[in-house]
Amino acid sequence: MASSSPEPLYVPGEEPARHFGPDDLVWTAEEQQTIDGWVAQYPTADGAVMKVLWLAQEKFAWLPAEVIEFVADTLDLPRAKVFGVATFYTQYYKQEMGKWVLDVCTCFSCQLCGGYDILHYLEDQLGIKKGETTQDGMFSIQEVECLGACGSAPMLQVTNGPYVHNLTPAKCDTLLANLREGKLPGFESVTLPQDEAELDGNRRSDAEVIEQYVTPPVSATIE
Amino acid sequence: MEVPKINDGTSKAGDWRNYKRVLLPPVRDLHKLEVYEQNGGYSALRAVLNENKFDPKGLGEHVKQSGLRGRGGAAFNTGLKWSFMPPVDPDVPRFLCCNGDESEPGTFKDRQLFEYNPHLVIEGMVLANYAISAKACYIYIRGEYASWIDHFQKAVDEAYAKGYIGENILGSGFSTDIVVHKGAGAYICGEETSLMESLEGKRGYPRVKPPFPAQKGIWARPTTINNVETLACVPLIVNKGADWFAATGAEKHPGPVLYGISGHVNKPGVYEFPTGMLITDLIDEVCGGMRGGKKLKALVPGGSSTPVLTAEQCIGTTMDADSLREAGSMLGTAGMLVMDEDTNMVSFLRRITHFYHHESCGQCTPCREGTGWLEKLVTRIDEGEGNFRDLDLLLDLCDQIEGRTICALADAAAWPVRWTIRRFRPEFEAKCKPSTFAGADLGDGASTEPAPVS
Known part of the structure; x- marks a missing residue:
């Protein structure tokens, strides 16, 4: 967000706070093997940097300075370069986030179909504003740009993972209750409208949850 | 002599009510390799590689004849794009990028292909790699x-195991x-050269063109870049022929297309x-x-950067490049946003300007600063604090941004502002405070920094 820039990772002249010690900053043999496989996919090791940053974020939950340095050292790249990559892309967390990050889409399709209603509803339920994390460290809310699910707006994404489509306040309640119990939503397969006539519904027999396209709700707030 | 109008109100889609889908045919579990094979999957690849239906050049020529135009937004002839690749040099690897x-x-169309028909995309990629002799x-x-x-990734692994990708x-x-x-969350990486920078493990800053990707693409090697849906059309062209493809839909912009309507x-x-x-x-029948x-009020025909159309402009207009150009917009990605009569166009534009401000990569000054000013000005109008002259200031700002940057993000940010104001100006004016004469500092705050965006 332009209006709420994250705290700087480095303050000039100050030693950055360390969150992980040298004992934490090691790859398992399996992870190292995966990384080697990625490096082989590209003409130079640079190409694998985004994948390794993803792996590091899965392992450490976020990317403080020492993790970024660790990734750079793994691939034998200049630390400044990896730092530059990590700070360019919004999905890499440069600050500690809640256990579950709710990325609520409010870009124009969602905006017109009640994305802000959902955002404000979640803010009220959790007692935080967008860009903040609950005191217990369970939830963060972010307002994000288009997630490419405009046909099933309003929608959100949970911690860079599953999408939750066709949101209503009731669906948000269920989602929050499930997440509190540690249950991540399953893969929601959204039926193609043309399939309803020709295939009698969704075409994937292995989908965990089937969502149909529904008439979008009337939005109460659009900002 | 009167020039015949393209938009005479007739559909160019032929008998679309009985159209048989080909990109997403009605087959259950088509994403599974065995189901895809049972339904004629990878037969185009076999025809080309085993039965010598085409040599690489011939395949490119065939795709060119089909009239396939890129589905990512620019609608450039795909076969022609492939022909820009330099002659094959065995010492220089060449690449294909799929956007x-x-x-x-x-x-949100490509997501459906990943979910429901990934092997069609994979087959298209391998065929395209063959046509341009790409290593990967x-x-x-x-x-x-x-x-x-x-x-x-699962579909790719299956295809590797079955020998449709890999060695020999x-x-x-x-x-x-x-x-x-x-990727990791950056709109700009949809821009072709920015995508290449990102692939190389850098910040996604677009490159100056020329050199074009066909000369110097990823790792400075000759590279062709195509959209997912574009590549998915290639096996269909091989199987059904260029003539079939060219005869489907609008004459100058043929083929099947995925309309994402929201x-x-x-x-x-x-x-x-x-x-x-x-x-x-x-709108009326399909959706x-x-x-x-x-009532319909406005429509964005192909993603946020394509100019918004009024309801009157939509009448008689068809979804192809030429028709939409005549109507005053572009096909873009065919991702249509439909807005009804209650839509607040100022708030709508405010959200778009916020998007471009957030997603500007910051490399070029006109875009980095300009998108911020667009957002500030539109926000001020939306909050009822704007002045009439802000509208002309916005249009002037668009002139200062458009065509002055490395990539097209700045143009994409300026177009919706320009055309939404031009086509819905009374609505913007209704939200503005009147000012008695332009240019004077009336103590209305116009000459000072606007309030920060909430």
Whole structure:
């Protein structure tokens, strides 16, 4: 967000706070093997940097300075370069986030179909504003740009993972209750409208949850 | 003599009510390799590699004849793009990039291909690699699509196991690889050169062109870049022929296309039809009409950067490049946003300007600063603090931004502002405070920094 820039990772002249010690900053043999496989996919090791940053974020939950340095050292790249990559892309967390990050889409399709209603509803339920994390460290809310699910707006994404489509306040309640119990939503397969006539519904027999396209709700707030 | 109008109100999609889908045919579990094979999957690849249906050049020529135009937004002839690759030099590896970044607001079509028909995309990639003699295809999928990246990676692994990708494909001696690359949340990486920077593991700053990707693409090697849906059309062209493709839909912009329709319609979603569908047919018949029986007010035909059309402009207009150009917009990605009569166009534009401000990569000053000013000014108008002269200031700002940057993001940010104001000016004026004469400092705050955006 332009209006709420994250705290700087480095303050000039100050030693950055360390969150992980040298004992934490090691790859398992399996992870190292995966990384080697990625490096082989590209003409130079640079190409694998985004994948390794993803792996590091899965392992450490976020990317403080020492993790970024660790990734750079793994691939034998200049630390400044990896730092530059990590700070360019919004999905890499440069600050500690809640256990579950709710990325609520409010870009124009969602905006017109009640994305802000959902955002404000979640803010009220959790007692935080967008860009903040609950005191217990369970939830963060972010307002994000288009997630490419405009046909099933309003929608959100949970911690860079599953999408939750066709949101209503009731669906948000269920989602929050499930997440509190540690249950991540399953893969929601959204039926193609043309399939309803020709295939009698969704075409994937292995989908965990089937969502149909529904008439979008009337939005109460659009900002 | 009067020039005949393109938009004479007739559909160019032919008998679309009985159209048989080909990109997403009605087959259950088509994403599974064995189901795809049972339904004629990889037969185009066999025909080309085993039965010598085409040599690489011939395949490119065939695709050129089919009239396939890129589905990512620019609608450039795909076969022609392939022909820009320099002559094959065995010492210089060549690459194909597949652009699955799909971050243009309003666009959600490629995701359906990853979910429901990934092997069609893979077959198209291998065929394209063959046509341009590429060593590997890197497919860049936006990081938000984590679930679909998993689906697609699984399909790639299956295809590797069956020998459709890798060394000596189907015993033909042709070898090529497919690498799935996961983005991490940056709209700008949908821009072709920015995508290449990102693939190389850098910040996604667009490159200055020339050199064009066909000369110096990823790792400074000759590279062709195509959209996911574009490549998915290639096996269909091989199987059914260029003539079939050219005869489907609008004459100058043929083929099947995935329309992603969102907003105030009863049945939003992705629909496959030929190009050249009447916008009114899409809304009234295909999508079951407007939500709540409301009237259409405005429509964005192809993603956030394409100029918004008024309801009058939509009448008689079809979804193909030429028709939309005449109507005053572009096809873009065919991701349509439908807005009903209750839509507040100022708030709508405010959200778009916020998007471009957030997503500007910051490399070029006119865009980095300009998108911020666009947002500040539109926000001020939306909050009722704007002045009449702000509207002309916004249009002037658009002039200062457009065409003055490395990539087209700045143009994409300026177009919606320019055309929404031009086409819905009374609505903007209704929100502005009157000012008695332009240019004077009336103590109305216009000469000072506007309040920060909340």
